[in-house]
Amino acid sequence: MKTQHTDVVAEYLREVDLRLAGLPVLQRRELLADLAAHIENERVERNLQGEAELIEVLERLGSPEVVARAAYEEAGPLPPVVEPPLPPRMAPPMPPAPRRERAPWVLPVIGVGFVSFLVLMVLCAGFFAFSRQGNPAPAPEIATPAAPAPEMSLPAAPTLLDGPTPLDAPVPTATG
Template sequence: MSSINKIDVVGEYLREVDLRLSGLPLLQRHELLADLRAHIDTAREQGAYTDSEMIEVLQRLGSPEAIAAAAYWEAGPQPPRFQPAPPPESAPPSGGVPGWVIATIAGVVAVFIIGGLIGFLALARVGGAPAPATAVVDAPGAPHAPDAPDLVPAPRPTQ
């Protein structure tokens, strides 16, 4: 059998335990994995060399699920772990118009309303009296258009 195809039973076991302990603090995980390695090394020193003997040792230690469950139970409730917020992407559209646009439009409308109100009050204050009428008088010697209406009768020549 080639060593490339041989499965590292102990390595796989420890990786699986580590994966299942990912919710525990790093120091606690390292301590537990170090304890498991110490038990495995002791078993090797006592003569467990074959894969089947190592599988027996690992079964006595417990499945990765059981070890993780016991570690979580022993640790008790953990404070929530800090997870940095993802970097903000472009701001999502809020579905509305920006506030500065609304403020600008409101300001322009207010100026027109106030200006129109002031103009209306100024006209009302004058009393609505019409402006004095002006009379158009032909100057003597000025040509007179025959189709122009006479606003003021032309003076009659005296004899």
């Protein structure tokens, strides 16, 4: 049963804490601690056993809004009671980056360069075609070495100074 009591009290204190968001943190903690101690004292002194009796004590204290308003009045000139804080919002999406514009001279320069390149290629092709057509190149002659003639050694003609030659020598004959 004590769990039910603490659940009701914890919920009540949480609601009061949400409505005290405009007060300094230390002041809020002190007020919540005082409230929790007062509720516990009431429970012990009156020997409260049921959840209904505990809810009756909380109602006598006042709703969380009434308790928060009283705390703000006691604290002095502070902002009025605020609603519980809202969850943070996501940042809006970034706008697209502005489109970069080209300089006005970029495309004409690229176009002139491309046309110049094409003209140069046509001139080169015409030059090579014209040079081949006007001057047909003769077929290259392949120089082949002439086959050397077989060398024959002829006997030198006998001279008188040489003396007897083998031709002058008597030829042996076979007798038989």
